Amino acid sequence: MTQEEFENIAPSLRGLMFSIACDFFGNQDDAEDVAQDGLLELWKFREQMDVRNSSHRGLAVRIAKHCCINLVRKRRSNMEVLSQDYATLAPLGTDTASSPHEEMELAEMKKAIDLALLHLNPSERRLFQMRQIEGLGIDEIAALTNITPASVKSMVSTARRKIFEELKQKRRL
Amino acid sequence: MTHQETNQLIERYLEGNTTPEEEHRLALEVARDDAPKEWKIISAMLGELITDEAIFDRMMADRKTKVTPLKPIRRIKPWYYIAAAACVILALSVSILLFTRKESDIEPKLIARTTTERIKPSSSKSDGQAHTKDIILKEAEPTEAAETQSVKTDIDVRETETEVKTEEPAVMQDIPQSTETRQTEGDAGPKFFPITNPKRLEYTPEEIEQLRQRAKEKYLEWIELERQIIEMEQKEMAELTDSQDE
Numbered sequence: 536m537t538q539e540e541f542e543n544i545a546p547s548l549r550g551l552m553f554s555i556a557c558d559f560f561g562n563q564d565d566a567e568d569v570a571q572d573g574l575l576e577l578w579k580f581r582e583q584m585d586v587r588n589s590s591h592r593g594l595a596v597r598i599a600k601h602c603c604i605n606l607v608r609k610r611r612s613n614m615e616v617l618s619q620d621y622a623t624l625a626p627l628g629t630d631t632a633s634s635p636h637e638e639m640e641l642a643e644m645k646k647a648i649d650l651a652l653l654h655l656n657p658s659e660r661r662l663f664q665m666r667q668i669e670g671l672g673i674d675e676i677a678a679l680t681n682i683t684p685a686s687v688k689s690m691v692s693t694a695r696r697k698i699f700e701e702l703k704q705k706r707r708l
Numbered sequence: 709m710t711h712q713e714t715n716q717l718i719e720r721y722l723e724g725n726t727t728p729e730e731e732h733r734l735a736l737e738v739a740r741d742d743a744p745k746e747w748k749i750i751s752a753m754l755g756e757l758i759t760d761e762a763i764f765d766r767m768m769a770d771r772k773t774k775v776t777p778l779k780p781i782r783r784i785k786p787w788y789y790i791a792a793a794a795c796v797i798l799a800l801s802v803s804i805l806l807f808t809r810k811e812s813d814i815e816p817k818l819i820a821r822t823t824t825e826r827i828k829p830s831s832s833k834s835d836g837q838a839h840t841k842d843i844i845l846k847e848a849e850p851t852e853a854a855e856t857q858s859v860k861t862d863i864d865v866r867e868t869e870t871e872v873k874t875e876e877p878a879v880m881q882d883i884p885q886s887t888e889t890r891q892t893e894g895d896a897g898p899k900f901f902p903i904t905n906p907k908r909l910e911y912t913p914e915e916i917e918q919l920r921q922r923a924k925e926k927y928l929e930w931i932e933l934e935r936q937i938i939e940m941e942q943k944e945m946a947e948l949t950d951s952q953d954e
Binding site: 558559598600603604605640641644645647648666667668670672673688689691692695696698702703706 | 721725727745746748749750753757758761764765767
């Protein structure tokens with residue numbers, strides 16, 4: 536997706552993310568923050584987005600939800616708001632708050648996953664990202680890539696196992 | 709979700725057989741603080757987007773299903789209303805009753821009191837002894853009526869009798885009955901019947917005549933005293949004018 540194409544669809548995606556955040560937080564200020572952060576996140580996925588299909592809307596929804604939870608995490612860690620306001624937001628047992636150690640571990644894990652993705656062949660990587668990041672189903676991926684669903688499932692499985700094994704090995708080391 | 713179920717789900721995920729909903733459930737499970745290390749890898753593989761989307765969806769679902777604890781609506785039972793109405797009616801009726809009784813107290817009453825004046829005994833006494841009774845008829849003041857011997861017109865005379873007895877026992881017990889009527893009302897000994905209600909005054913014609921005579925005498929005495937006072941005043945005035953002339 537080119538920059539011009541992204542700028543064309545950006546207002547509608549921004550409005551979509553704003554409405555999701557508004558439902559979640561119940562106020563326009565936080566929704567504005569989420570919409571802004573969401574657009575920046577979407578910009579990172581610009582190259583993977585395709586104007587011809589509407590998968591970018593699904594991706595925008597997921598990014599908006601991620602930004603909402605991320606904002607809760609930030610506020611919790613910064614203690615900007617009373618904990619009781621946001622303590623009830625996340626379900627019990629869900630790790631919305633993270634310690635610096637956990638954040639560092641997560642960052643390392645992300646790097647490891649990015650590295651493992653580079654070790655995949657391009658088709659596997661593409662299918663993995665379509666399934667993982669864009670949230671597309673097997674049938675949708677099959678329709679978009681003109682590959683049979685069974686093959687898509689097989690390739691996705693292979694990619695996942697490869698990444699999992701590589702990460703397990705790194706952890707052992 | 710049990711540990712085994714989560715492991716099964718992880719296996720299905722690695723095989724590519726999980727649906728987006730199952731992946732959301734798995735993301736929530738492996739994102740737990742107490743998750744094993746292998747699960748953390750799966751969590752990282754699923755990525756923040758899936759995990760956060762799962763958290764977001766679950767939170768929104770919880771909010772929808774969760775009933776916000778509002779202040780309980782106070783529903784007053786019907787019998788509370790009935791009890792309250794009954795209390796109000798009772799209070800009103802009591803206050804009205806007291807008010808009307810107070811008003812009746814304000815009305816002038818006749819009170820019997822002992823005085824130094826004496827009335828000649830009645831000739832109809834059975835024992836023939838000379839009974840005397842000191843009687844004064846006067847209007848009761850409203851404030852005094854409630855405190856002293858004043859008796860409400862609608863109360864039985866007997867009640868008043870006991871009140872008066874307790875207040876002035878020494879005097880009252882010494883006073884014998886003076887009429888036949890009083891003798892017939894009580895045979896248990898000497899009693900004092902204060903004159904409270906004109907309807908209950910049942911003096912004999914002789915006693916009434918004596919009372920009239922006594923009143924006439926007193927009236928004449930009062931006239932005489934008034935005449936003397938006027939004469940003295942005239943004398944004083946005359947002396948005063950003489951002294952001024954001199």
